[in-house]
Each structure stands twice: as C-alpha cells, then as structure tokens.
Amino acid sequence: MKFFNFFKITSILSITLIFLFSFSIISFAENTTYVWSNNSNSIETSNPITNDNSTNNDNNSSKENPLNLESQSAILIEQHSGQILYSHNIHEQLRPASVTKIMSILLIMEQIDEGKLSLTDKVSCSENASHMGGSQIWLDTRETLTVDEMLKAICVVSANDCVVAMAEHIAGSQEAFVEMMNKKAKELGMNDTCFKNCHGIDEDGHVTSSYDIALMSKELLNKHPEVTKYTTIYMDSLRDGKSELVNTNKLIRTYKGATGLKTGSTGLALYNLSASATRDDLSLIAVIMKAPSTKVRFAEAKKLLDYGFSKFSYKQFAKKGEIVDTIEIQKGVKTTIDIAFENDCGCLIEKGNENKIEQSININTTSAPISKGQKIGEVTYSLNGNKLSSVNLISQNDVDKISIFSMSKSTIYNWINLLR
Numbered sequence: 001m002k003f004f005n006f007f008k009i010t011s012i013l014s015i016t017l018i019f020l021f022s023f024s025i026i027s028f029a030e031n032t033t034y035v036w037s038n039n040s041n042s043i044e045t046s047n048p049i050t051n052d053n054s055t056n057n058d059n060n061s062s063k064e065n066p067l068n069l070e071s072q073s074a075i076l077i078e079q080h081s082g083q084i085l086y087s088h089n090i091h092e093q094l095r096p097a098s099v100t101k102i103m104s105i106l107l108i109m110e111q112i113d114e115g116k117l118s119l120t121d122k123v124s125c126s127e128n129a130s131h132m133g134g135s136q137i138w139l140d141t142r143e144t145l146t147v148d149e150m151l152k153a154i155c156v157v158s159a160n161d162c163v164v165a166m167a168e169h170i171a172g173s174q175e176a177f178v179e180m181m182n183k184k185a186k187e188l189g190m191n192d193t194c195f196k197n198c199h200g201i202d203e204d205g206h207v208t209s210s211y212d213i214a215l216m217s218k219e220l221l222n223k224h225p226e227v228t229k230y231t232t233i234y235m236d237s238l239r240d241g242k243s244e245l246v247n248t249n250k251l252i253r254t255y256k257g258a259t260g261l262k263t264g265s266t267g268l269a270l271y272n273l274s275a276s277a278t279r280d281d282l283s284l285i286a287v288i289m290k291a292p293s294t295k296v297r298f299a300e301a302k303k304l305l306d307y308g309f310s311k312f313s314y315k316q317f318a319k320k321g322e323i324v325d326t327i328e329i330q331k332g333v334k335t336t337i338d339i340a341f342e343n344d345c346g347c348l349i350e351k352g353n354e355n356k357i358e359q360s361i362n363i364n365t366t367s368a369p370i371s372k373g374q375k376i377g378e379v380t381y382s383l384n385g386n387k388l389s390s391v392n393l394i395s396q397n398d399v400d401k402i403s404i405f406s407m408s409k410s411t412i413y414n415w416i417n418l419l420r
Helices: 002-026 055-064 097-113 147-157 160-171 174-187 210-223 225-231 294-311 404-419
Strands: 034-038 073-078 084-088 122-124 144-146 235-238 243-246 258-266 270-279 282-291 312-318 323-328 336-341 345-350 358-363 375-383 386-395
Touching (some): 073 210, 073 294, 084 294, 097 147, 097 210, 097 225, 097 258, 144 147, 147 235, 147 243, 160 174, 210 225, 210 258, 210 270, 210 282, 225 258, 258 294, 270 294, 282 294, 282 312, 312 375, 312 386
Antiparallel strands (some): 073 084, 122 144, 235 243, 312 345, 323 336, 336 386, 375 386
C-alpha cells in the first residue's frame, strides 16, 4: 500500500514538472495567422453578377430591354440581397395606383411587431373611409372589423375603405399616416417616391418608381414574412361568409411558388404589379409599372420571374452554427477549439456555376484567452477573383490563458483525482 501511494505521488510530481516545462515553452509562443483554401469548388464566369443600382445601368437596360417588355418600367431583384437582375426605366416616376398599399401594409405590420397593434384589435370605419370608392368591401360606419380581417381585405381585394380605416386607427388621420409613409420611404432610400395618400387613387404628385416599389416590397417580405399568410390567399370571405374575396393578383393561383404581393391599376396609372415568388431557396421580386393591359402586366411579371429562375440559383455556403473545423490553440488550458459559422451565408450565382465556388479561410486568432462567440477568423467565397460573400468564424468554446493560478488549479485537480 505504501509502495502504491509512493508511486501515485511520484506520478503526480512528474505530471507537474512536465506541465511547468510546457508552460514555460508556451509562454514564448507567438500569435499565428494562417490561411487555407479549398479550390475543389471554384467558380469562373466572365460576367459575375453585380448589385448595380446606378442610373447608368438603368439607362443601358432601358435602351436594350432584351426581354422586349411593353411596360413603361420594370425591375427584377433577388429578395434578400436586393441584387438587381433586370432593369428597365427603373427610376422613372410613375403613378403606383394600389401598389401604394405595400407601404401601408408595411407600417401596419410594424405596428403589430412593436406591440402597438394586435390582430384581434377592433377597428371602426369613419364616414371618410366608407366613401373612398374604387376597390372596397363597402365598410359601414356601424360595424367594426379586426385588424386581421382588415389586412385580409387590403391584401386580397385591395380594399380602399379598409386601408383608410387602418390609417386613421393608427395615426388619427390619413394625413398623419401619409407622413409616416413618406418618413419610412426616406429611411428605405426611396428617393423617387412621394406619397399623397395611403390607397393609391390618382392624385397629382403621388408618384414612385419600380425601383422604389422593389425596395418596399423587399422590406415587407424580409422583415415581415408572416404577411404572406394574407398575400397568398386566392379566395376567402369575411362577415361570416357573406363577403367573398378573390385575389386581384392572379399569379397566386397560376404561378408556381408565388408569395404575393400587390396589384394596382387606374385610368392614369394603367396596370401595375409587384410580384414575388420563391423556388429552391431563391426568392425574387418582379415589379411592372404602366403596362398597357392587365394581361400584359401578369405576362411580363411572369416573364421576369421565369428569367430569374431559369438563369440564376441561390447557393448556400454556410449555415449558422455549423462547425467548420477544430484548430489548435496556444497558451491555453485547452489545446484545441471548435470554430463555427457566425451566420448563414449564401449568394446568387448564374446557373451552371454552383459547383465552382472558391473558398478561402483566414484564421487570425490562435492564442488564449478566447471567449465563446469570439471572432476567430473569416471565410470568403469568391468568383473568378471577385468576392461574392463572406462570413465570420467564431469560437464554440471558452479557453482560459495558462497562468500560475490555472496551472496550480489543474495540478490540484490531478492530485485529488489520483489520491481518490
């Protein structure tokens, strides 16, 4: 028994000496930065996609108009990034008609998210709202509808009376609500836009552009995806089935992956549409303004969406929290840590190039102390030398720096474990 205890004590002393020697060496180690690449998935194309919002790009596109669109203005964007895939007179100021309601819906959804409004809240109808005319559900001043019912009527049948009732409920008056609309437009960079009302009935000076409609459509769909609960309804009813609703956006029924969004037409504005759809993780928004007929409006929106889905794909490079590798750590009580992607990462690329991605991983921190969630490096994805996307790499572990205290603590634990 004595021999056994002597053996354990000798083992602990040996471990301690080895630990001290290692600590002295590690203390002189230098921080290291290193890079490695994975070229097995490199992409090459002579025309990488760029996010060009410039007027020059607009002018060139309007002259060429390779899809031969009849509409006065049109744009196609990727929903999440806003990347422009097709443009035709995208900054021309035109009358939006009921596509105006995208901004009204956006403000309603923001009020709900901020807790200032609930889907179950009851909304009354003023005399002003009940006499709006145009597309409506014939609200009566003696009735109330819930916010949920109001949204359904606005999104599905473009009800002018409902949107005015909601504007008055939120801001006290339509005029005050329109001020909120213009403020939000400014925040989103909608520089071609001036709202005069919340419904879109023709009014001098009430203008926007296909580019600006794409901006507010993107904001609504990205920040409030739950809106598609309403914008994807083709047929429904209100008032216990007495009021039938049929969506003014026929693409909801006929176009695969359609998610919305809003139609608009008047005698002066002609036929407008913001059409959104998602297929195979690729989400697109096509905006048509001043089409000569409703048939052309839907046909050209479909043509833009078909163009996008046939030519491009969305390549996901990384998923948030996915472990990339285990790397060695210097000066730490632990010798390795797991590193993971901080966020999702992906990019729009031309079809046929999905398997040619070039990946470069740069690690710039390999010395303790390291905290869980700390940036350790970055992964960059590129196309023919052009950067497509990047995402941070973060530590999945805490690693304390080796010190006399941590070394002593570790040694004591070793003694305790061996003497048990």
